Amino acid sequence: xxxxxxxxxxxxxxxxxxxxxxxxxxxxxxxxxxxxxxxxxxxxxxxxxxxxxxxxxxxxxxxxxxxxxxxxxxxxxxxxxxxxxxxxxxxxxxxxxxxxxxxxxxxxxxxxxxxxxxxxxxxxxxxxxxxxxxxxxxxxxxxxxxxxxxxxxxxxxxxxxxxxxxxxxxxxxxxxxxxxxxxxxxxxxxxxxxxxxxxxxxxxxxxxxxxxxxxxxxxxxxxxxxxxxxxxxxxxxxxxxxxxxxxxxxxxxxxxxxxxxxxxxxxxxxxxxxxxxxxxxxxxxxxxxxxxxxxxxxxxxxxxxxxxxxxxxxxxxxxxxxxxxxxxxxxxxxxxxxxxxxxxxxxxxxxxxxxxxxxxxxxxxxxxxxxxxxxxxxxxxxxxxxxxxxxxxxxx
Numbered sequence: 001x002x003x004x005x006x007x008x009x010x011x012x013x014x015x016x017x018x019x020x021x022x023x024x025x026x027x028x029x030x031x032x033x034x035x036x037x038x039x040x041x042x043x044x045x046x047x048x049x050x051x052x053x054x055x056x057x058x059x060x061x062x063x064x065x066x067x068x069x070x071x072x073x074x075x076x077x078x079x080x081x082x083x084x085x086x087x088x089x090x091x092x093x094x095x096x097x098x099x100x101x102x103x104x105x106x107x108x109x110x111x112x113x114x115x116x117x118x119x120x121x122x123x124x125x126x127x128x129x130x131x132x133x134x135x136x137x138x139x140x141x142x143x144x145x146x147x148x149x150x151x152x153x154x155x156x157x158x159x160x161x162x163x164x165x166x167x168x169x170x171x172x173x174x175x176x177x178x179x180x181x182x183x184x185x186x187x188x189x190x191x192x193x194x195x196x197x198x199x200x201x202x203x204x205x206x207x208x209x210x211x212x213x214x215x216x217x218x219x220x221x222x223x224x225x226x227x228x229x230x231x232x233x234x235x236x237x238x239x240x241x242x243x244x245x246x247x248x249x250x251x252x253x254x255x256x257x258x259x260x261x262x263x264x265x266x267x268x269x270x271x272x273x274x275x276x277x278x279x280x281x282x283x284x285x286x287x288x289x290x291x292x293x294x295x296x297x298x299x300x301x302x303x304x305x306x307x308x309x310x311x312x313x314x315x316x317x318x319x320x321x322x323x324x325x326x327x328x329x330x331x332x333x334x335x336x337x338x339x340x341x342x343x344x345x346x347x348x349x350x351x352x353x354x355x356x357x358x359x360x361x362x363x364x365x366x367x368x369x370x371x372x373x374x375x376x377x378x379x380x381x382x383x384x385x386x387x388x389x390x391x392x393x394x395x396x
Contacts, residue, residue: 015219016235018042021057023247023310023395025361035216056243057395076118078134079109080189082200085207090117092161103205104231111187117161118184125149126183133186142186143168143177151183158185200242203233214241250291251392254303257369262298264376269296276319277386284317285357289390294319295374297335297385303370309394312339312346312364317357319386334377335385341367350377351387364394 019029020040028049033041040056042049077099078084087099097109097117116134129151133144141158143166144151159167159174166177166185201209201223213224221238224230252273261268269277272294281288292314295301322333339347339362346362364370374387 014235015043015216016061016238018059018061020051020059022051022055023057024055025311025313032216035214037213037215053243056241057248058243059241061238061240074121076116076122076184077109077114078116078118079113079210080115081113081210083209085203085209086205089163090161091163092158094160103233103237107228107231114187115189116184116186119179120146120183126151130183136186138186138188141168141188144183144186145177145181146183153186158187161185198243198245200245201238202240202242203237204239205237247396249309249394251293251301251303251389251394252291256301257304258300258302260300264298269299271295271299271301276321276388280321282388282390283320284315284388284390285320287315287357287390289315289388292388292390292392293372295372295387295389297374297376297387299374301372303372305364305367305370305394307366307368309367309396310363310365311395312360312362312370312393313395314360314392315357315390316351316360317355317388317390318351318353319388322353322386333385335387336373336375336377337387338371338373338375340371340373342369343371357390360389370394 015032017030018032019027020042021027028042028044028051030042030044030049033043033048035041035053037053039053040051040059042051075087075090076084077087077090077097085101087101089100091098092111095111097111097114099107099109101107118130126146126149130144133142133151133153138155140155142153142155143158144153154168154170154177156171157169159169161167161179164179166179166182168175168177199211199214201211201214203209209223210225211223212226213222213230215222215230216235220235221233222230223233259271261270263269271277272279272282274291275282275294277294277296282292282294283289284292293301316337318333318335334350334352337347337349337351338345339360341362341364346364347360349358351358372389374385377385
């Protein structure tokens with residue numbers, strides 16, 4: 001199935017100024033000279049810097065701005081690969097979703113790639129209920145109907161959708177549901193195809209799109225999904241290009257092959273993913289991290305990496321909520337942190353409350369098992385020994 005994206009000519013007066021981050025930890029900034037499937041080139045006074053796209057982690061622009069026309073797009077499409085964008089209108093005929101986007105024009109997407117359709121504008125009173133329905137595994141499509149500040153739903157099969165009616169098969173019987181009664185549609189995930197789109201584009205207006213191809217030349221971005229024509233986008237519309245998929249894995253997304261707790265007071269405090277030990281935000285120093293690990297002493301986590309990654313990186317520190325009295329140094333909490341690769345010590349230090357965060361960047365070429373230990377401090381107690389690993393990830 002081929003989805004056809006409308007071609008729309010949008011020119012930018014000047015190339016965007018970008019900052020490119022690479023897998024080996026470099027950061028290069030300057031005006032974007034060119035980008036294709038092979039390399040990104042940044043203009044510098046000393047001469048252009050060429051970075052192979054296989055080495056890119058992400059590319060951020062510094063002067064992105066949302067087009068004024070985005071404000072009239074109230075309906076929302078979410079695809080199975082995580083793409084999310086607003087549109088002026090949408091309809092379904094057969095196996096194709098047709099959308100009018102305020103900047104990209106008319107486009108078509110195979111229904112097998114669609115996760116949800118939201119017909120109404122975002123509403124804080126309904127956001128939690130809608131998110132729960134959208135994330136729930138289901139073998140049938142859900143027709144979600146708004147009843148005041150409550151969402152109800154019917155289980156069945158969604159058919160064609162036009163401006164006024166959603167055709168729905170309920171218990172084998174076809175019915176028509178008026179669109180003005182509906183909040184949205186949640187499609188079954190049973191036929192979701194694997195994504196072949198390797199780059200995530202984040203736009204200044206809040207949209208996000210997974211694409212297979214992204215290029216820069218002649219004053220414009222050109223984007224393309226699998227089986228589509230490329231389409232142009234204004235230079236100022238793109239906020240970020242995320243090349244990390246398949247190259248970076250956050251430890252919080254992995255299940256450890258082994259977890260071992262040794263409580264001091266016979267009370268186990270389990271490690272947490274993407275939040276603090278007691279459920280609050282994951283903070284290191286003065287910064288909050290969306291991804292990472294929170295680990296209380298004494299805990300050992302062991303991850304099976306299979307030799308597929310080159311580096312382990314994280315921002316390490318004691319939970320900043322653990323306070324100490326500087327006039328009584330003996331009250332300062334500490335924990336022992338060790339990182340091992342196949343049993344070999346890669347990092348081992350005592351981490352104390354109030355210390356500046358440590359930036360870990362450890363080589364793990366060929367490492368099969370990565371082990372993280374948060375141990376009791378020298379006082380051999382576990383009171384307040386809460387260690388945070390912000391952005392803990394392994395990189396190919």
